[in-house]
Every structure is written in structure tokens, then in C-alpha cells.
Amino acid sequence: MSEFFTVQTPAAAREKLGSLFAPAVKREQIPTSEAVGRVLTESPVSPQDLPDFVRSTVDGFAVQAADTYGATPGLPAFLPLIGEVPMGTEASLSLGMGEAALVHTGGMIPDGADAVVMVENTQQVDQSSIEILKPVAEGENAIQVGEDIRSGTAILPAGHRLRPQDIGGLLALGIVTVEVAVPPTVAIISTGDEVVPPDQPTKPGQVRDINSYTLAALVERAGGRPLLMGIIADQLEALLTAARHAQQNADIVVISAGSSVSYRDMTSEVIVQLGAPGVLVHGLSVRPGKPTIVALCDGVPVIGLPGNPVSAMVIFDLVVMPLIEQFLGASTAAKTRVQARLARNIASVTGREDFVQVQLEERDGQTWAVPVFGKSNLIYTLVNADGVIHVPLDKGGLYEGEWVTVTLHE
């Protein structure tokens, strides 16, 4: 029953893997309208000024600002009305000094005009003339050409995860397809003699598979495509066959094994047979999550996750999510991080990173992080948590009232 952990920090483990493996970001062109949540692999450049004509921001009258200077309700500026610019059309008229033209919100301002007087600050005299009751400055109530974005501007950086408004920004410029990263496939193997599928009754000593489905959902949230391999019998040959199949069909292989030594040993044995260089890190200096394996086999990262659900989620965030982000070339994290104040002291030890599940509470307009008690083996510790905080390697703990970063479980 030998076990020699050469325990490493998560950062050192990621670095070790990173020094041997840099995934190529695969690219594909997809319709912009379907690209929410996807990661840009190039920085699209604006092909035009937006707007490409001077637009009014109000309903009112296009004028030359100088003609309105000094206008008041008592002493209005009288201007002849030379016409209207209908919405969606090019202004065919051209405005001279001392003239006004009817324009609409979002419509084009005619040549010669340099400002718009809001209709509320005018009075119609008759069909062909108006009075201006309040002066406007040059450029007032107008959006200039390129004021939204200029031709040739980089719109969004490569690595950006597209949000709803980004789709609008791209489509406004006529960019109807975008180049985005192909989501990496993440194979998930569950193993353990005690593990049965969720739809089956359990006998004493058995538990249902939790990790397959939780991990699959986390993979999707991170921008990957989960490939569920099912529960594999706890025999070397069966596990090796499944792992080989996973290695051939996925970009990342995750083996969620039981936490006992025999499982960990078997996961190592399987990994040895999947190809060089094999196991890079066996054991992380984190709690929970120590019994983690980080391996690279024939160009495919293979991660052995601890069996219990809290550890599995902590290590997913530390090791698997950054890998998915690398495959996507993503510069923004998939999970939201928020600042909060710690509601009570947390003890830790230096030389180990602790991850503590917390609930968030609002008190007096500030967010407080309240640690959730519960063993790391308990799925309901996670169900009751809103997020997780991190006690760094070099700290013996965190103090009540301290500011901490909470990574949200969403």
C-alpha cells in the first residue's frame, strides 16, 4: 500500500504541464448571431465608421448653431423651414445659413447643418417657419461620423468571450460571421466499485455517480464539450480500454476515480500505459484536493481528479478549467470573481492552499463571505455554497473582515 506524493502547488503543476504542452487553438467561422459565449480567435476590425452619417439624437430641427445664439422664449430666432429628412433616407436637401429642416431621432442631419434643436425648444409658426426658443451649441444633439466606432479600430481582443451586446456591436458593422475557438472535447471517466448510475437503487456500501454530471455541466460552462464515458468497472483492463478510447476522441481526459489508495494507484498505472511522458504531478498542496494526478500522455493532458465532489470541483477550477481556457485561447475567466469581506476567521497552514466554500450575504451594502461548514466529501457542502475562497500558500489563515476574492459557482 505504498504511496509517495511529490506534492506540488497548483501553479507549479500548471507550469510543469505548460512547459511540455501548449494546445493549438482550433478555429472555426460561425454566424455572429450564434456566437454568444464563444471565444474570439482574432480581433475583428471595424470595416467602417459607425455611424457613417451624422445622426440626430432627438426629434427636432437641424440648424446652424450660430443662428440660434441668444434665442429665448421672449426673443425667439425665426427660421424658415426648408423641408424634412425622412427616416432611413439620405438627406437630399442642403441647409443654408438661417434655415431649419425637420429631422427625427436616429435620422440623418442634412449637409450644412451642425446641430439639432429639440422640438420641445421650438414653436411652429406656420407650415414653413419655426421659432427657436433656446440656443444650441455646435454639435449638440448630433452623433458625429465614427463617434460610436471608427473605421480600422480593433473592436474586441482575441480571447474575448462574446456577450449579448458584443453581438450587437459586431452586427452593427455588418460583421455577420466571426472566427471563434472550437470548444475542446473533455472526456469524463467515472470509476469506483462503489459507484452506480444515478437511476439505480443503491445497496449498502454503494453510492450514485455525482461527478460525471457535475463535471459535464462545469465543462460546458467553461466553454468545452463534455464526452461522458460512463462508469467504468474498477479493473485495470476495463479502465485502460476506456481511457485509450477517451484519449483518441478527446482533447482532455478527466478520470474521476474514488479517493482510496487502490483507485489512485490504478489511475497511475493506467496513465503509465497511455504514453509518454506520463504522470507529471502526483499530489497537490491544496485542501481539499490533494490526491490529484496531472499527466500528459502522447500529447493529451490526463487529469486524475479526487473522488469526492468538493475536491473534484476545486481541482476542476484549478487545473481543468485553465486547460479548457488554453484550448480556447480565452483571456477572460469563465467564472465570475467578486470581492467580499470575510465573515469569520479561517485557519490554514502555510505551505498549503486552502479552498473554503462560502455563502454570500448582503449587509449594509457590502457583500460578506460566510464559510460553509461541512466535510469536503459532502455534495451538500457545494449545494449550500455560492462560491469558494482561496487561502494562499504563504498565509496561516485569513481574518474576519478581510477582503477576499470569491469565485462564484453559477
Next chain:
Amino acid sequence: MSEFFTVQTPAAAREKLGSLFAPAVKREQIPTSEAVGRVLTESPVSPQDLPDFVRSTVDGFAVQAADTYGATPGLPAFLPLIGEVPMGTEASLSLGMGEAALVHTGGMIPDGADAVVMVENTQQVDQSSIEILKPVAEGENAIQVGEDIRSGTAILPAGHRLRPQDIGGLLALGIVTVEVAVPPTVAIISTGDEVVPPDQPTKPGQVRDINSYTLAALVERAGGRPLLMGIIADQLEALLTAARHAQQNADIVVISAGSSVSYRDMTSEVIVQLGAPGVLVHGLSVRPGKPTIVALCDGVPVIGLPGNPVSAMVIFDLVVMPLIEQFLGASTAAKTRVQARLARNIASVTGREDFVQVQLEERDGQTWAVPVFGKSNLIYTLVNADGVIHVPLDKGGLYEGEWVTVTLHE
């Protein structure tokens, strides 16, 4: 060119609609494994204790704690080894005083044992006996029956939006289907003579449709199903036909019109013909977003959104998203809210709610909200923003350094 706004606060508008309309939450049963992001319509109750047997949290030896008291490396407790509990099986053996049995992490602890000694704190003497080097307390290294969750406990409240770990929590209990809300269908009509589809070149005076796709993505994020009706020509009959079709096929109708008075008047005219009671609110006391229409026509909420993209998104969050949440019976907001400190003064006026787009910056472990300058007509004001803050009705502004709540654009 008459226009009489009876301006209301967003809260008053929601209340007015709410007093006349309460959507029935439609329910459906779906597989738990596919329910991430969906909203529970009932509170599932745990059908069993979890775990339903006493589990070991370590690899080691099940014992009676009393037999280990006082054990030290110098004076170990000697115990005969009566067998092993293999993973995934019921412990067939029963442990007596002065006996030990090999158990594995996650495995069952046999009858008669009340604690587990970690293998690291033992020494194997021979095949049939061990020495205990460190005492354990009663219950140590064991998860008791029901310690994760007890039979009969409400697992999650109705209205909860399911996260990855919730799926794990439900499946752990064998709950393989859940009752969730059917997403409401939100029809989106774009109109405006100046609006052309994104894949078409624009002539002077024309702009591409931004709102249809941004709104569709926002509807999906909020948990609804968008139904894009396309760009409808700016003629009463065409708009009425499209609106009637939308009303018959959707739970909510959103009309994204231009911002000019003629569009607003036409939207009102169309709404009048869609059924009673018709327009409830015409104009909200918010900036941006004043030219909003809230209507109820023959039991279907119809929302006239301002045409410019920033206003449209602000009003979506204030009016449409809460409606979608009502249809889902959701108790948790679809958008994440975080606390931040305001990076500079913001002026407002009392009697109006202001919504200001902000970028988030980390400084010294705190999050700061930096206002994004840009007119509300500019889509790139939104593209450059991480979220939005709210200046309440009764405030003349917000001060630099003040804590504010940022609703994230994600």
C-alpha cells in the same frame, strides 16, 4: 406632433402591470442531468439519508475509539486485524472490542466500529495484526448516516436556478427527473424605416438591426426562448399583422421600435388594436430609457422598447427580465450583482433613476466601478462596459468612493 408622457417609475410600472397580470408558471418534467440553468417549480425532498451507511473518509482501520486511547509510537495499541471491507460492498463482518478491520476512503465502516485510524498512524505487524500509533476520537474519520443530507429534507427551494453542483446533489439521491418551469417565449419585433438586416450594406440614413440579436441573447440568458419576428416595415398594417402573430405565438411581445415620435405613436396605435386594457404606462422616469411603453393586451404583456441599444438593454433589465423571471417563478436573478466602489462622482437629478454603464477595475483587492462615457445611442458604450449601476430616484447623484451595486453584463 403631440406626445404626452405620463411618466412613471419602473417600480410603479411593474406594479401596475403586476396588479392586472400574474403569469401562470408552466411546468414540465425533464431529466435532472439536462436541467442546468433551469428553474425549479417545486422543492424536491430528499427520499433517503445521504450517506445511507457510515462511510470512512480515509484509508485506514476501523476500530472502537476507546481501544486507541493513549496510543503513541512508543507505546502503540496492538489490535488483531479481523478482515477488510471491500469497496462497494456491505460490511459482512462485525467488529468487537479490541479488533480492527481494513477500510478504504468512501467505503463502509463495519458494525461495532465507531472511528477510523488513518493508515499513516498505524504500523502493520503481520498479516493479522496492526499497531495504532495515535488515538482517535469517537466518530473520527467517519461520515455518519444522513450527515450529508437527511431523509425528508427540502433540498432546494422552488424558484431556484439549478447550478452544476445542484445536479450532483439531486442525482446523489437518485432524483433523475425534476419539475422545472417551461421557458416563456419572447417575440421580438424590430421596426424602423432606417433599419436593415445585418448582412446588408447600408445606404446613407440607414443602420443595421442591432437590437433583435442583442435582445434574443439577453432573453436566452434570462431563461426565456426568443422568437425573432424580423424587421417589419414601418407601416401600421404590417406592424399590426406582425404584432398579432407575435401575440398569438408568444408569452411576451417586445417591440423594438425607432426612438422618434412617429415610431412611438405607431407602436401605441398598434397596441391599442391588440386588445384591452392596452397601454398601461407610456414613459419611464429613467435615463436612458424614457420612451418605453408597458402594455397588456388580451392577457399578453407587450413592451415597447426604446430604439437605441443602451436604453433597450437598460429597459430589458428593468421590465422584460423581471417578466421572464415571473413566468419562470424564479427567486434568483438571472444576472449577477456585485458590490464595487464608485471611481468618480455621478450627477443625477432627484425624481429620475439613472443607469450608468461602468467598467470594473481591481485596485488593492477592491473592485472599482469606472463610468463609461458615451451617449446612450452608442452600441460601443455597451461593448466597452462590464456592467451597469443605478442612481436611485431620490438621489441627486452618487459620490466617488461610495459603494454601489453593479449588475454585470455577462
